[in-house]
Amino acid sequence: MAVNAWRKGLPGIVVALALVVAALVYALRPEAEQVTPAVAVQEPVAPQAAAPHGARTPAPPPRKTPVPAPVDLTRPPEPVEDENTPKVHPVDLQVIRARLPDNLYWDMAAPTKDPAVLERREASTRHWNELYGKVLSAEASVEQIREYYGHRRKVSEDFITFSQAVLSQYDDVLPDRDRGLYELSIDMHRTRLAELPAQEQDAMERREASERRREAWRQGRQEP
Template identity: 75%
Template sequence: MAVNAWRKGLPGLVVATGLVVAALVYALRQDPEPVTPESPAVVKQAATPTAPHSEARTPPPPPPRATPPPLDLTRPPEEVPDDNAPKVHPVDLQVIRAKLPDNLYWRMGAPTQDPAELERREAESRRWNELYGKVLSADATVEQIREYYGHRRQVSEDFITFSTEVLSRFGDVLPERDRGLYELSINMHRTRLAELPAQEQDALDRREAQERRREAWRQGLQSP
């Protein structure tokens, strides 16, 4: 809808741009130091009988205004930047999506204003957070631990693939700040991938220790 509104306003924008250009050309083509004709000499009037000692002076006429040179209409007007025009991001996400259709970025991080999609993402985020709480408290099963760390591994791998593809295709036209953010994302997910095996093994060890404690507690209750 925003794009249609922008397109409808495009003719008015072109006209306004042309007027601004014409005004700039007019200002630039004027002589920087216009020469003003010399004022005529002061004319003295003879003394009148009623004022024998007074002398009247006629003020000089105002200098004529310099006529601006005609505009050069044979050259097309140069484009004038419009700060209010919508900014177009250099990354074409449709190109990336065609190359990586199953990447988790589209489910987790792609821009969207769809309320249903935002609600789905929120529900999925809550589910993984709840599972992470079970992993930390050693209440998750072995299958749940494998599922959680497998998901985290897939997320990092997919985000590395996505960011690498963006830099490969659009890195030369990306603003320096955006390019740095993609590079930072790659480095962060590589660090997480390197840490996941030890974290997963630690979660399995804590679950096993928890099960031993529970088994010992059950046996203590059953012993006379």
């Protein structure tokens, strides 16, 4: 009789155990797996209570922008340069041009944005470079050699004259850097002028040697 009674109560015990196990499994699940409500309800923020006497006040959050340094009113304000304001150069080229109207500086190096002037400069540069190539290869005639070195002599003389005129007119107002550049230009062109006679003589000798070789080659071709 006792066995039969225990068998009759067994299904109820199994169901109760199943419910207990299910409750434990649900309670032990990680938070990520638990079901969250579809709509989150925002709880009202309670006002901060006043800190009790003697308690430390929390530090304020850091500022996003630095606090500017206090202005020193005992010093005069420093001048601020405006990048949009053009700086006036002390040299007035029109004054120099009136003194040296035929100087080659105006054709070769004076500041300009005129397309016609720039085109003439490029054409002149090509001409003298081609002539220099003939001088180096001993293909230039005597007249072309003299023309080339005469042009180089004229350029150096004119640039020396131009630099000296600027220094004599504006030496007291020229910045040190500009004064040094004009003085350097004078020294460089003086050095070139001193080297030109030997260079011209060397070009003439190369031409004569080339002519002798050509004449010997022509005579060799004519011999039986």
